[in-house]
Amino acid sequence: MGDQRISNLAGPIVTHGRLLFRGGLIERLRHVLWAGLISLAMYAVFLFQPIDQFLWLVQSRAADRSPTGDVVFVASDEALNDPDVPEKRYEVAAALDELDRRGVGKVFLDVSFAESGDSNADKRLARAIADLGPRITLVNRIVEGTGVDEFLRTTSPAIGGTAPHVVSDQTDRNWLGFAWELHYAYEVNGKQVRSFGAAIAGVEAKPKATFSVDYGFALDRIPVLPLATLSKSSSEGATIPVEITGKTIVVGHTGRVPGSQQAMPRKIDAAASYVDIYAGESLKAGYTGNLRGPMVLSLFASLLLIALLVCRPRKHRWIAYSGIALLAPVLLFASAKIGVRVELSYALGFLVVYAAFRSRMRWKRRVEMVNPDTGLPKLRALEARLVRDSIGNGHIVIAKIQNYERVLKTLRADDKGSYVLKLVDRLRAADPNLAVYSEGHSLGWHVASDETDAVVEHLEGLRAIFAAPVQVGGFSVDVGITFGVASIEGDPPARLAAAVAAAEETSEAHNPIAIAETGSETDLLWDISLRARIDEAMEAGEIYCVYQPKIDLASKSMVGVEALVRWHDPARGFISPLHFIQQCEKAGRMEHLTRYVLQSACSAGQLLHFRGRTISMSVNISATLLGDMRVVGLVRNVLQATRFDPQYLTLEITETARISDHNVASSILQELRSIGVRIAMDDFGVGAASYEAFYELPFDEIKIDRLFITNIAKDPKARAIVSSIAAMGREARITVVAEGLENPQDIALLEHVGCQQVQGFAFSRPLSLSNLLEYQDFTSDRAIANMV
Template structure:
């Protein structure tokens, strides 16, 4: 039980792993990887930085947060530190005195004063600063000079008294002029000094670190007090409209003063002091959170990976994609309200790059799945449709266009697609909306009916429609079409392949409609492994030859033997020759098997001749090999290697109905006869092409099919057919062999009919080579020993 559970668990893990590592999943993960890599490259060069800043501007406008109200900006519309107007320093001093009288908490004087030529004015300002004591802090300003130069502006020590200092770096801006991040401290003359924004926010210790500035506070809600309202000499304003008791005041210039304007979200010319006020409000609210591009990319990459691994169907993936994409605006709005800054542009770029890769892959598949000549989808599209729709019933039908390549050679390139489309129109005779898929000489479609007989009856009707030729390019072209059918009872992909294989086994004369067998998965896997093991079986000697004697009726002796191939598999025992030969054809190993049998048979024949048994050796050659001159080279090489006399070798051509081109086949057979071998026509009498092949091809021997031989004694028609074939052979001066003789009493009938040779179990079953070597002079009264 424990081993069983472990085995099942292992199978589950392997099965899950195979599903996980499917080709499409690998493709998606590969696209995700490249999208991430490209996005990181864009992040390295800050390619999407402008997009992020645009998004931050939008965030600042939709945030709609309220400032604390504890920071008040006192602004002057005139340059208070103008050295040419030192009298304005009296106004500053009066305003500071008024702030002191009103009980201000802190004052940051964001205006620098140099010593003027009016000592009295300087002294008055210095006294006002001194009266505020530790509540006032002077602001040193770092401003841009010519080129890349940075200038430090400071209030003169004669005026500053012992007041504390902070610094405002007005050059700490990005290339668009925005101060999205500010340092907690700046280095001044080798010392680290607190920044004005950090000081307003209550940070006591300077640091080189940065914090993001939140511009989501409503600017109109930041308390603003004009300097004129603090002038104690104004009788109309004994108390300013803004309560400043215990509050922090930033004293500076408004945007009317030249050289003090700075852009912020929503305003292109805000006072420079306002940026530090926003920085202070940011620190007070704790809105310094900043999720950078790498963090956001990691989040969305993990979301995509999870979606790809969890969603196996296309519908679920699209739902997951939509959810991930909608996460961006949701995250954008939520972060705006929470005061968190995000680098969302790279997440958008990442998803965009991934979408571009996926679109390109789908576009390529669409192009690959469409036949360029006809515009019809290919069979791969039918396979994808069956899998996508989870089709588990009906039939797959594959139509094979006979002589397709020959027809295309005769047509102009413009007419090739038209030829196929005319055939498609006929296939749609019963259903104009039938979805038909095209790939080479195959046309395929899905039939919803589960009744195999009804499907084959319908296909018979379609064949009748194709009896008439089609008109293409001004020519009348005959059409030959056959069908392969496979019921969908398990994996649609397997059944589609089965329908194609069935179509390839059809012929117009004998088997125009072939229905693929429905076997178990283990049988299908066995057939696949069978094909893979063919070469291995030949090397291991599991595939071998046995030899059945052919008896000369005149001399009552062995005239020759026929080499028959056998396969004894250690796992499944003896395998039917018909079955594994079919698998050889499907695996494209027919030439290799033929060479192997020829080599074995000719070596055996040479050994028989060496032992004094000079008899002929017959070897079967599939008619499918008569389309290429390579078979002549194979025979020539084997004869040279074995030194077997070619005059004693007979090549029996099987399934002559499968010969597609008699002209080509005739030239190949003539080449074989030039080597000195004889050509025999096997299974004569069955198949519509037998007499045509007999007439057009150069045969030295006819073998009467066992159908007539077996019925010779009991059916007069069979006797008549055998007699007529024997007579035809005598007239044509070729040898006639009756194969399949099982009853020794029927020998006299074949002698009377005029057959020269007979072959069958009546004399001997196929013998191994060792038994054949021991086989002595044959008499009709003594059966063969040691039969295989």
Template sequence: MDEKTALAPAPEHRERKPRSSGLLKRLQHLLWSGAVAFVMLAMLMLEPVDNFLWLIQSRVANQQPSGEIVFVGSSLDVEGPSRSAERRQLARALDEIRQAGASKVYIDFVLTKGDDASADAELASAIKAFGTDLSLVDQIKPSLDGKEELARSDAIFEGPGGRVATERWANWLGYAWERRLTHEAYASTPLFSAALAGVDEYPRDKILIDYGFDPDSIPAYSLQQLVDAGAKEPDLTGKSVVIGPSASLSTLDLSIPGRYNPPQSYPSIYAAETFKSGRSGFLAGLELTLAFVAALAAAILLTRTKSARRLAYGAIALALPGCLFAGAYLGVRTELAYAAMLLLVYGLQRSRARWRLRVANIDNETGLEKLRVLERAVSQNLLKSGHIVVARLQGLEQVLKTLGSAERSSYILRLVDRLRAADRDLAVYIDGHFLAWYTTEAETARLIEHLEGLRAIFAAPIVVGTESVDVGITFGVAAIAESGRNSVAAAAAVAEETSEAHEPIKIAKAASRHDELWDISLRARIDAAMEAGEIYCVYQPKIDMFSGSLTGVEALVRWHDPERGFISPIKFIAQCEKAGRMEHLTRYVLQTACNAGRLMHFRGSTVSMSVNISATLLNDMRIVGIVRNTLQATGFDPRALILEITETARIGDLERAASILEELKSLGVKISMDDFGVGAANFETFFGLPFDELKIDRLFVDSIARSTKARAIASSIVDMGKAARITVVAEGAEDDKTLQILNEIGCRYVQGYALARPLSLTNLLEFKESYERSETGT
């Protein structure tokens, strides 16, 4: 094998789908992802995640406070009424703070009247000495009934500076992320955070606290330091001082980024610093999630290649931490959890779709890609020159029956190794007893020489376990330049026609003809199409011309492939037979038809249900078991089931077929002979088999208005049916003239487009009601 022999299509070519179907699937995934994200946003389900992300923002910001706010923490409880010594110490500390030049002081304690009047008087005097530069901080706390209550210091301690109020609670995670700036219940009391920052007005009703600086960077002293005569007096000139309980006295389960159980005054101090820095921006979850939805939609709609789309996805994913860190440095809090959920759900859906595609395109036993992958690459014009080679492994089914699962895969992979004798990177595709590949070799004659050499390699048997297995291999070849998008089907079709003895290598000459004869990809799609509902049943009404009523329906199988559209029943039924899936298809159609018939009976319409049975199934009693099991599973009345035997020319043993049909009739079903009058559907077959019904072939029905011979044949069949007491049905009535003649010759039961086209079950139920109303004139 030379260097031109086999070059697999690039990986991105193997997996590319038609843009329209892939685009719609990606948009569908985006829609579902957005729905999940917005539902979670409406229910605030990701609030803990956003809290965690805000912690990250706070820790990476590394800002510095203004330094204009100083905290003085007291480890002594001054709030209790019996704490006279502590209150005298607080009074002395206030004197020290006043002498240190503080511009404004806030006492963040709730002071009640104590037992020692002299101690209270001393503290009150120290407070009044500040004049308007000292304010008491009242505390808004949650009450037991879930409402709010205001804890106020006693009036004896109130000085000219009056009072401010602060909130004393955190969320259920222990964090206070915001502070209100106005409060309807305490409108006359200024809010502590705004007063501490020196702000009179603010455009919003709450401040979003920025924790973007380390709590250790807040200037802080202990109350003991200020009253200790030996300590150096701090410089508090022009600064605002907050005096409150130290962390050891905290009664609130509070946390801030970088500190667990901080002093209770710290959230208000951070809020004031936020005022001063202006770092109070906010991007809500709704806005951010919509922005990411728009970004994903643009990536889906505007990118043309997978690599470009992946690059766009990567940029969008990086935008998530980008927003987080940019918000940290710009002072903008971001609710990114829901946008992250959007990306996560979308990513999971796309990963699942790729996994399903991989499963659908990879053979489980060997790990080789399936033939449909190569076919897709060719059909999308990704491969425009060279040849497709399909190798048929002769007698593979018999060989695999004798091998275990592990040995089967080993056997196939050893065959692939021989195909890769000259190119270890050759991409080989598998489907049933076919192995296929793409070669860039343009000269057909050189390719044939190479394939002859491969056949010589395969002349030696393969040892699997302890067994030596002979290999028979033949090749079908199609030139892409000639066969175009049908190259894989054409190569597979001619490979099926090869034989080891007479024509081991065959070249496809007319891809369109071969594609009509056989499309190999249908075999791989049959089971999946039934599971996906692509193969389904429609129902052709059978009308009683004497009474004008719907007396029965015939179930007709159809296949609508998402990529190829409607596939001819003749074509895919033939492929079912070649693939050994005829029993499976028959079971599927029987199950569907009997369920539909049972529904019609439940709706009060006691019509018969006709189902086609291939004559090829009349060589084995298994068809009896299939029918029996279906009737039991669906509960359908067997007396209303008619089995139409098609292609009676293919019945090899009339005696065996008669025995099987008698077994079927013992179940209660009726047997119909389809297409009577043509081929082997003749009098001998009619005489030898126990039929209850004859169906006049459409060849005669369609010609009955133009040909006296056709009319005579149809009339004689009707008369014969009456004499033999067998129902006769005419199928293929296309116009009113044909209906009139059939009525004249006494044919009671008719099917055809002149009466009704094949209908879905829903339309069939509507048709029955409307047709019978029109016949009765109601």
């Protein structure tokens, strides 16, 4: 009971596991892994950096936010520091004095002054700088020189005096010339000097640390005041258009002054001072966040993995794919609004690479899933469709074209596809739109009906249609077709395989339509491992023999027994002999099982003889073993090992219709008879080859099939068949045994028609060896039945 509960629990778990980690999912997960590794490799070599910078330009446009207004740019369209034009220094000095008079907060002089030929002009500027005291800061710029050299532009100490300095590094740019990331401080002559942008924001220097510059502030909203306006107002007392009291002032050149241009997202020829103004605004607002490529890549990879694990139907996966793809622009614009820069290119590259892998696989699968001869999709396309559309009801039908390979040998290459297509046309007689799949000698399709009987009835009608030959290449070709049917029960790939297996076991004469077995996942898995379990069961004694007595009707005494094999599994209980014997035949283990049963039976027979019960022992031998002389050696070796007298051993040949070569079988049986054993034909009267086998093979005994014995009293035809077989046996001088006798009242009838021996439940069920040793002979007025 506990084992059954475990089986009931294990079934859904195994099924769910197989559905979760089916081949398609593993393939997609593998593509995710490869796409991630390729994207990380691209990140390592900065391959997608230009794409990121383009996306940052988009972010800058999308943000469109206003600056704080605390920073005012006092700009000049003319060069203020030309030594040959010293009079400009008077203008700068006047502007600085006016700034001082109006009570500005801080002043950054972003113009480097060298000494000129006019000492008075230099002194005047120096005095204006000195008057501002600690409120003024001089800006030094690191610029590119000739070749790879860099040099520092700085104001002469004679002019700058003791005013503090900050640094703006114009070489701290990317390969497109944009300053997306700046340092808090730079090293100048072995000393750490605060950067211009950090100084504007009032942030202390952080050695080697960097921050992102946010260009989302609207350029036209940064207050700008012409320097000429400011210098004139100092002498004329005029008002100025911009409020500067308490503000931070940056004095510099506009982009019109040669050497002062700097590329920015919002302006290609902007003034160099704007980069540092934006840097200061970014630090003031706190918009310096940066989502790095690996982090964004991990986010998208995780979302894709979750989508693959959760979304099983293809439609749901495509919805998830669309959502993940739409997340990219949403993330781009949302991060722009909150001032976070996103390195999105590697995540986009990851999605593109994954899509390329999937597209390539779909293209490859489309090519692989089409039969080149017919143009029809293959059976694997049917499997993919069942999984993709989550089809969980109906039936899968596989039609097996009989003698397909032989027909193909006789047809021209151009006619092979035509032959199959003509068969498909007949399959579509009832439904012209039926989707048929072709692979080798199999044709498959899905039937929506859940009624197995209705499907079988339809297939019977199709078989009638195929009775007429088809015309191919000017020839008339007979068609033989059989069907395997499997109901869909939650796992379409497994049921498709079951339908194919059922079709392979069909035959036109005996089993034209085969229904695949149904069962739980654990039952199917147990059956798959059944063949390996057989060897273990024999070693453990779980497979054993029971013995059914054979009674002589004249003396009413037991003259022999038939050894019957049984299997009792500790977990599954009794296993049907028909089931595991078929598995042995498929696995090529029939010889091993026969040796095991023969040795057990002969050992039991030897023990019976030792106890004084000199009776014969009958053992079933599969007809499939009568194609190889090794079975003779097998019997001889067992007899020698058990020392059982061969004249008391009877080998019952089962399923004689399966003997492929009667001449070979006859030679093997003659060799067995030469050892001294007797040969019996089992189940005589059923099967197409019974009389032929009886005539051509050397039998000493025939056993009339239970079909006729069971009906002997109530069916005159059955009684006539038994009577004729008994008469035939007498004429051929061989023993006739009636098997399957269940009604003791039928004994008199069997005696009357001339049967010599009988076995069945009317006398005894199969007995264990210990019970057989205690078994008593029958008398005419007493019958012991059902002794177990």
